[in-house]
Amino acid sequence: MTVSLRPITVENWPECVELKPGPDQNGFVAPNAVSLAQAHFEPWWEPYGIYVDDRMVGFIMYGYWPQASLPAYYGDFEAPQGVICILRFMVDANHQRQGYGRAALAQTIERCRQRPGVRAVHLSYEPSNSVAAALYASLGFRPTGRILDGEVETWLDL
Numbered sequence: 001m002t003v004s005l006r007p008i009t010v011e012n013w014p015e016c017v018e019l020k021p022g023p024d025q026n027g028f029v030a031p032n033a034v035s036l037a038q039a040h041f042e043p044w045w046e047p048y049g050i051y052v053d054d055r056m057v058g059f060i061m062y063g064y065w066p067q068a069s070l071p072a073y074y075g076d077f078e079a080p081q082g083v084i085c086i087l088r089f090m091v092d093a094n095h096q097r098q099g100y101g102r103a104a105l106a107q108t109i110e111r112c113r114q115r116p117g118v119r120a121v122h123l124s125y126e127p128s129n130s131v132a133a134a135l136y137a138s139l140g141f142r143p144t145g146r147i148l149d150g151e152v153e154t155w156l157d158l
């Protein structure tokens with residue numbers, strides 16, 4: 001069994017939009033269809049399927065904050081430079097608790113580490129999302145003390 005990240009393409013996007021978190025987790029992550037629309041219009045995001053062998057079981061999307069100014073709906077958020085943001089991360093409810101999320105996140109961090117000029121990885125999560133909080137903390141993410149749009153902001157210094 002091998003966990004890997006593969007780009008979302010014209011071939012596999014229909015599979016991606018079928019993936020759903022559990023019913024009690026819907027508030028924790030946007031639907032994958034919304035994330036793919038966002039990646040289309042905000043091309044700095046890189047969407048990937050989380051694969052176990054040849055089966056897509058989850059989704060992760062990350063990217064550099066753009067150097068140019070952000071669209072107005074980002075409000076007064078100041079995009080940090082040299083920082084990669086993991087904007088979305090989910091494993092389908094039918095495939096959770098088998099180590100796939102941890103493996104995919106570890107691979108994403110390693111990819112960020114290998115990009116020249118990246119100094120940190122940034123993400124945020126709902127305060128009630130204790131599973132995500134524990135997973136991020138175990139991989140070295142530390143809360144910054146700031147709340148972004150109601151979410152706990154965390155950083156991993158590389």
Ligand SMILES: CC(C)(COP(=O)(O)OP(=O)(O)OC[C@H]1O[C@@H](n2cnc3c(N)ncnc32)[C@H](O)[C@@H]1OP(=O)(O)O)[C@@H](O)C(=O)NCCC(=O)NCCS
Pocket residue numbers: 021022025028029089090091092095096097098099100101102103124125126129131132135138
């Ligand atoms: C967060 C998420 C991606 C984790 O995916 P996963 O494949 O289930 O994660 P793993 O199987 O690698 O488990 C990682 C750890 O979380 C724990 N865990 C996972 N689901 C859990 C649950 N429902 N209850 C308690 N612990 C849980 C595992 O036991 C494991 O702990 P350990 O490594 O210390 O032993 C998945 O729960 C999910 O998609 N949640 C909904 C969307 C979401 O919250 N995304 C994050 C937005 S910030």
